[in-house]
Amino acid sequence: MKNFRLIGVLGGTFDPVHYGHLRIAEEVAEALGLAEVRFVPAGHPPLRGAPAAAAEHRAQMVRLAIAGNPRFILERCEIERPGTSYTVDTLDTLRRAVGPQAALCLILGGDAAARLPAWSRWRRLLELAHLVLVRRPGSGEIPAPDWPAELARQWEERRLDAPLELAHNPAGRMICVATTALAISASSIRDLLRSGRSARYLLPDSVLDYIEVNRLYTPGGG
Numbered sequence: 001m002k003n004f005r006l007i008g009v010l011g012g013t014f015d016p017v018h019y020g021h022l023r024i025a026e027e028v029a030e031a032l033g034l035a036e037v038r039f040v041p042a043g044h045p046p047l048r049g050a051p052a053a054a055a056e057h058r059a060q061m062v063r064l065a066i067a068g069n070p071r072f073i074l075e076r077c078e079i080e081r082p083g084t085s086y087t088v089d090t091l092d093t094l095r096r097a098v099g100p101q102a103a104l105c106l107i108l109g110g111d112a113a114a115r116l117p118a119w120s121r122w123r124r125l126l127e128l129a130h131l132v133l134v135r136r137p138g139s140g141e142i143p144a145p146d147w148p149a150e151l152a153r154q155w156e157e158r159r160l161d162a163p164l165e166l167a168h169n170p171a172g173r174m175i176c177v178a179t180t181a182l183a184i185s186a187s188s189i190r191d192l193l194r195s196g197r198s199a200r201y202l203l204p205d206s207v208l209d210y211i212e213v214n215r216l217y218t219p220g221g222g
């Protein structure tokens with residue numbers, strides 16, 4: 001049986017990146033045997049307002065957060081691409097870049113998974129990548145009870161329970177990976193910082209230092 005090289009893709013606004021992101025990347029990589037995880041900061045994320053911090057700041061925070069982990073890579077394609085950062089376009093780009101021996105594994109937290117039917121060309125995502133779903137505190141079950149029937153059917157047809165089987169296909173399977181539940185969100189970190197409270201231990205010190213030096217998320221700052 002052929003084995004594809006598994007490449008994780010974790011897209012996010014990363015406004016800022018935090019231990020919730022880093023821990024799901026680490027646990028999914030370990031559970032599925034991913035060769036690498038690409039962190040993709042969105043330039044102009046769809047379905048939400050403009051990020052608080054500029055794209056370059058968010059990318060620099062990811063760079064600092066993943067420093068020292070050779071398996072974690074900063075992928076800048078969305079911040080360099082003009083226009084809305086649709087994931088389907090990113091996967092198209094990555095699909096061409098990684099070559100035929102690799103399989104992309106798009107990692108989605110529970111909130112992102114619940115909103116998947118609203119994403120641009122979501123069916124095409126399954127032609128380009130595997131979907132790796134991760135529960136998130138406060139965002140309900142996977143599969144989401146309100147997924148439309150078509151996505152629920154895709155889940156039943158494509159779901160895998162054995163992680164090692166993911167590498168047998170270049171794309172198109174879905175799997176839910178159990179990870180440590182961390183009730184950390186970027187919005188709660190922004191709220192803490194904006195009200196002058198500590199966000200220490202929710203994200204790496206290097207990222208907090210960057211936030212302080214660049215005066216991000218302060219009442220008077222960006």
Ligand SMILES: Nc1ncnc2c1ncn2[C@@H]1O[C@H](COP(=O)(O)OP(=O)(O)OP(=O)(O)O)[C@@H](O)[C@H]1O
Binds near residue numbers: 015111112136184186
């Ligand atoms: N604590 C967490 N546990 C599991 N998944 C998470 C967690 N935090 C973020 N994710 C997932 O990481 C991806 C990127 O998340 P994002 O950058 O939007 O962070 P966020 O904390 O959700 O931000 P915000 O609070 O601003 O919405 C999404 O798929 C999201 O579901």
Ligand SMILES: O=C(O)c1ccc[n+]([C@@H]2O[C@H](COP(=O)([O-])O)[C@@H](O)[C@H]2O)c1
Binds near residue numbers: 086
């Ligand atoms: O492609 C889409 O239509 C789409 C719609 C909503 C979200 N996304 C991606 O999902 C990731 C998390 O988004 P968000 O808004 O929860 O930060 C980020 O990489 C977004 O670009 C993608």
